[in-house]
Structures are given as C-alpha cells and as structure tokens.
Amino acid sequence: MTIPNLISLLRMGLIPLFIIAVLDGRPGRALVVFVVAGLSDALDGFIARFWNQKSALGAYLDPMADKLLLISAYVVLAIPNLSPGATVPVWVSALVITRDVVIVGVALTLYLAQGVTRFPPSGLSKVNTAVQISAIALVLLSGLQPALELTALIACFLVALLTLASGIDYIRLANRMTPSR
Numbered sequence: 302m303t304i305p306n307l308i309s310l311l312r313m314g315l316i317p318l319f320i321i322a323v324l325d326g327r328p329g330r331a332l333v334v335f336v337v338a339g340l341s342d343a344l345d346g347f348i349a350r351f352w353n354q355k356s357a358l359g360a361y362l363d364p365m366a367d368k369l370l371l372i373s374a375y376v377v378l379a380i381p382n383l384s385p386g387a388t389v390p391v392w393v394s395a396l397v398i399t400r401d402v403v404i405v406g407v408a409l410t411l412y413l414a415q416g417v418t419r420f421p422p423s424g425l426s427k428v429n430t431a432v433q434i435s436a437i438a439l440v441l442l443s444g445l446q447p448a449l450e451l452t453a454l455i456a457c458f459l460v461a462l463l464t465l466a467s468g469i470d471y472i473r474l475a476n477r478m479t480p481s482r
Contacts, residue, residue, distance in 0.1 A: 303354040305345035305363070312341045312366040316373050323377045326384045328444025335441060338370050339434055364422075367430065372398055374437045386444030387453035389436070393461050397433065400468040407475045417478055429460075429467040436460045 315338045322331035345363060349355045377383070379394035404420075411417035422430075436456035443449040 303349070303356050303359060304352075305349040305354050306356060306359050308341050308345035308348070309359065309362040309366040312338045312345075313369060315341075316370055319370070320373055320377050323384055328384055328386055328441045331384075332438065332441040332445070335370075335374065335437060339438075342367055368401055371430070371433055371437070372401065375433075378437065378440050384444050386442075386447060387440045387450040387457075389440055389457055390454075393457045393464075396461055396464050400464050403468060404471050407471065411475060411478055415479070420474075420478075423467065423470050423474060425463070425470045426467045429463040432456070432463050433460050 315334050319331055319334040319338065322328075322334055342363070345359075349359060349363075375389055375394040375397045378389040379391045381388055381391075408417075408420040411420065436453065436459070439449060439453040439456045443453040
C-alpha cells in the first residue's frame, strides 16, 4: 500500500466526521474537516508524482475518495434548515450527482462494449471539481459569516453551469472514443 493510497483512505475516513459536523450544526468544524480532506487530495497527488508512487489502485481510489467527499457534501448541505448559513440548492445537488452517475455509466458502457479502461478527466472537469470544492467551502463559511450567503449561492450557480458543461464535455469525449459505424 503506497502513501498516496493511505492518504486517499484517510480522506474517505474524514467523510463521516464531516457529515457529523454538519448535522451537529458546526460549520466551522465541518469546514476544517473539509479543507483537510481537500488538502489531502492535493498531497496524495503530489506524493504519487514526486516520489513515483502511482499505482493502479490509486488510479481508482483517489477519484473515488474525491467523489464520495463531494457527493456527501452536496447531499448533506442540500438539506434545508440543517445548519446556519447558505445551503446548496437541491437542484444543484441533484445535478452534481446526476452528472457523476452519467459519467460512471458512460465509462462502464465503454469498458463493457470496447474494453476502454481509461477515461481521464478533462481540463474542464478539473476546473469543475475545483469550483465544486470552493462552493462547498463558501457554503460552510457562510455559516460562520452570514454576509457570504449570496456569494455562496452565486458559487452554487457557477457549479451548475460548469457541471453541465463538463458533463457535455465527457459525453463528447465518449463519442470520440466510440468507433464510427
């Protein structure tokens, strides 16, 4: 087991702590856990590249940890009146989750139909993930600083736009990977 893989597992272990902090109405604690989890994502990638610790397991574990963290955040923060500050609009949460389900479905279809084992994230998808993380941080910060509620809501709308755009981008990529008939 490589160090980056252990860090990815740690990130998954932080998810219940994040959820509990949100459910307990502690946006500050939830923010700290979320930021630590986010930093662990950057750290495991850096270690994997810098010390040549890339692995087949890590290629699946790292994005799985990212998706579990983000989906958990978007679900729990879409529950109205759960914690102080802004919430993620339910439709934005549903859009984020739907996009991820569609991407997994497309990747699985490509694998089963053509044996495609690599479905790399696009540049737009990486930007989308960064904005999704930033929006969650802003939603949590708005629980500590109510003046940020409008900013958090605007960030959620930006997430919706980028989620749609990156979802379309993935579908285009899948079409290019499919041989012409």
